[in-house]
Amino acid sequence: MSQLRKDPITGRWIIVNTEKSTPPNEFNLEKPKKKGAKNCPFCPENEKMTPPEIIAHRRIGAANSPGWWIRVVPNKYPALMLEGELNKEGIGVFDKMNGIGAHEVIIDSPDHCKELSDVDDKQAEEVIWAYLGRSIDLRRDPRFKYILIFRNYGKAAGASLEHPHSQIIALPIVPKRVNEEIKSAGKYYEYKERCVFCDLIRQELDDKERIVCENKYFVCFAPFVSRFPYELWIIPKKHSSDFSHLEKESVRPLGVILRDALHKLKKLLNDPPYNYIIHTSPINGHEREDYHWHIEIIPKLVTVAGFEWGSGFYINPVAPEEVSKNLINVK
Amino acid sequence: MSQLRKDPITGRWIIVNTEKSTPPNEFNLEKPKKKGAKNCPFCPENEKMTPPEIIAHRRIGAANSPGWWIRVVPNKYPALMLEGELNKEGIGVFDKMNGIGAHEVIIDSPDHCKELSDVDDKQAEEVIWAYLGRSIDLRRDPRFKYILIFRNYGKAAGASLEHPHSQIIALPIVPKRVNEEIKSAGKYYEYKERCVFCDLIRQELDDKERIVCENKYFVCFAPFVSRFPYELWIIPKKHSSDFSHLEKESVRPLGVILRDALHKLKKLLNDPPYNYIIHTSPINGHEREDYHWHIEIIPKLVTVAGFEWGSGFYINPVAPEEVSKNLINVK
Numbered sequence: 001m002s003q004l005r006k007d008p009i010t011g012r013w014i015i016v017n018t019e020k021s022t023p024p025n026e027f028n029l030e031k032p033k034k035k036g037a038k039n040c041p042f043c044p045e046n047e048k049m050t051p052p053e054i055i056a057h058r059r060i061g062a063a064n065s066p067g068w069w070i071r072v073v074p075n076k077y078p079a080l081m082l083e084g085e086l087n088k089e090g091i092g093v094f095d096k097m098n099g100i101g102a103h104e105v106i107i108d109s110p111d112h113c114k115e116l117s118d119v120d121d122k123q124a125e126e127v128i129w130a131y132l133g134r135s136i137d138l139r140r141d142p143r144f145k146y147i148l149i150f151r152n153y154g155k156a157a158g159a160s161l162e163h164p165h166s167q168i169i170a171l172p173i174v175p176k177r178v179n180e181e182i183k184s185a186g187k188y189y190e191y192k193e194r195c196v197f198c199d200l201i202r203q204e205l206d207d208k209e210r211i212v213c214e215n216k217y218f219v220c221f222a223p224f225v226s227r228f229p230y231e232l233w234i235i236p237k238k239h240s241s242d243f244s245h246l247e248k249e250s251v252r253p254l255g256v257i258l259r260d261a262l263h264k265l266k267k268l269l270n271d272p273p274y275n276y277i278i279h280t281s282p283i284n285g286h287e288r289e290d291y292h293w294h295i296e297i298i299p300k301l302v303t304v305a306g307f308e309w310g311s312g313f314y315i316n317p318v319a320p321e322e323v324s325k326n327l328i329n330v331k
Numbered sequence: 332m333s334q335l336r337k338d339p340i341t342g343r344w345i346i347v348n349t350e351k352s353t354p355p356n357e358f359n360l361e362k363p364k365k366k367g368a369k370n371c372p373f374c375p376e377n378e379k380m381t382p383p384e385i386i387a388h389r390r391i392g393a394a395n396s397p398g399w400w401i402r403v404v405p406n407k408y409p410a411l412m413l414e415g416e417l418n419k420e421g422i423g424v425f426d427k428m429n430g431i432g433a434h435e436v437i438i439d440s441p442d443h444c445k446e447l448s449d450v451d452d453k454q455a456e457e458v459i460w461a462y463l464g465r466s467i468d469l470r471r472d473p474r475f476k477y478i479l480i481f482r483n484y485g486k487a488a489g490a491s492l493e494h495p496h497s498q499i500i501a502l503p504i505v506p507k508r509v510n511e512e513i514k515s516a517g518k519y520y521e522y523k524e525r526c527v528f529c530d531l532i533r534q535e536l537d538d539k540e541r542i543v544c545e546n547k548y549f550v551c552f553a554p555f556v557s558r559f560p561y562e563l564w565i566i567p568k569k570h571s572s573d574f575s576h577l578e579k580e581s582v583r584p585l586g587v588i589l590r591d592a593l594h595k596l597k598k599l600l601n602d603p604p605y606n607y608i609i610h611t612s613p614i615n616g617h618e619r620e621d622y623h624w625h626i627e628i629i630p631k632l633v634t635v636a637g638f639e640w641g642s643g644f645y646i647n648p649v650a651p652e653e654v655s656k657n658l659i660n661v662k
């Protein structure tokens with residue numbers, strides 16, 4: 001029989017097949033052919049094809065020329081524009097405002113074919129430094145309330161370009177899903193005076209059943225209430241609500257555990273498309289005791305259909321206990 | 332500049348491109364080839380390939396034989412099982428229960444190739460009668476708290492079989508998304524003593540800008556806060572919180588407006604995959620003043636990526652005002 005499981009953080013339920021999980025090789029991935037590096041705007045020598053860079057990690061060369069190992073540029077087709085006023089306004093029952101915000105692309109590697117799952121420790125660390133640097137810088141704009149860092153890998157996961165890249169969006173509002181998490185975690189804190197994520201980490205580390213890998217600072221596990229097959233979370237062991245408060249000594253361990261998790265997924269599941277998202281608290285400067293930042297990795301192995309859209313209730317064909325068992329020894 | 336719009340019902344924000352919407356023919360739909368009716372378990376003469384029917388609309392023939400125009404069968408691979416107890420249980424921070432529920436398939440047409448978008452008024456009406464009949468019947472089981480009726484059309488929208496069919500799931504809990512809608516609509520009601528949906532319908536009918544089609548009982552429009560390009564809602568003009576309370580004279584008009592909306596989408600957008608979902612109030616027998624049942628149609632034209640997953644905040648490349656303009660005259 002399947003099992004219904006409830007997420008203590010969001011209140012979301014899932015249906016999980018705990019008896020007969022889909023084997024890793026049975027997901028039907030139609031892989032589009034790779035186009036290769038020809039005319040790629042994110043490759044070295046093609047720097048002129050992007051808007052001028054915001055920042056780059058480089059030892060040699062002038063801005064907007066080769067020699068970099070990380071490069072950050074404005075999105076050429078931004079969802080939000082940096083210039084202008086918000087002009088909040090009501091129209092009858094509706095509210096609206098202008099689409100003000102920042103939308104940047106972080107080019108994670110100069111090598112068109114070297115995905116984050118395959119880079120060395122140093123490059124993995126550099127990616128996190130870029131996330132952190134942009135995050136700290138964008139928080140200074142008083143119009144922004146939230147910084148969202150995410151990565152779409154593969155066409156089916158929404159990536160329009162092959163070259164390894166992440167995205168960062170600064171928003172003038174706190175998104176609904178973040179508000180929900182915060183509110184729900186806040187209720188738990190009110191009741192227990194403990195962070196629900198800290199309780200969850202303790203329980204996962206005790207159970208061991210769903211752990212995929214860990215190091216001194218972070219643990220990666222398949223959550224008890226996984227919405228999707230092979231969903232993974234990476235979370236700091238020490239309480240912290242805000243990604244932008246990441247301490248220097250944690251930067252490399254974060255890059256490495258993220259790289260390792262992606263590498264394991266790639267090896268086991270034949271290079272699946274995926275999204276990952278950094279969930280962090282809204283911009284407000286101080287640490288909160290009731291929220292805990294983390295990264296959610298969502299491989300795109302199944303189609304989200306009417307049932308999920310209608311209910312916010314997910315059917316997951318793979319038990320997270322199975323995910324851990326299948327991934328733990330993948331090198 | 333793009334616009335940020337907030338949904339008064341869920342509190343969800345969207346980013347909508349109000350300046351330069353993607354033209355209807357520019358969505359890049361990769362269409363899998365149709366397999367045809369060979370060995371289709373939902374076709375007449377193949378009745379033995381499904382579990383025995385729950386009910387069928389037929390004038391001639393015995394159960395599980397041809398002669399039907401609507402047939403309802405248990406899902407052969409159900410997400411939930413009908414037999415057993417819930418056995419609710421806590422494990423540390425988590426809650427779980429057994430996967431008890433009903434999962435049925437409504438075969439909408441005996442003709443493998445005749446989609447709901449193309450049937451006559453009579454068959455469209457029959458589909459709604461089937462929804463209504465199963466809905467009323469399943470509510471009698473005291474273990475169930477919610478009935479979800481939905482349809483996945485096309486592989487990219489999660490349909491595993493081509494033959495026209497809908498699904499119905501009876502759940503032992505009220506899904507999160509439904510709870511959110513109800514709670515949020517409840518707050519509005521508390522404040523204004525009016526149904527937020529009724530206010531919204533009035534505003535849409537006054538504005539006229541986003542209306543796609545209407546009849547005496549129902550209106551179909553592209554919501555001001557559409558998450559997806561060409562998202563459409565069909566909603567009863569008269570207040571009613573519960574789909575299963577649908578009155579007899581509304582059954583055919585609902586079937587017809589649903590068929591017409593799907594037909595317009597098919598014509599304009601080259602037969603896109605889609606999901607639709609009936610949003611209705613949880614099972615409790617009486618009408619509520621603060622909620623209003625409706626159908627949400629979501630064509631699958633764009634990929635939901637990291638940004639949307641991370642934030643519950645949608646980027647929609649087509650203004651709903653454009654949707655209405657493009658669909659209103661499609662026959």
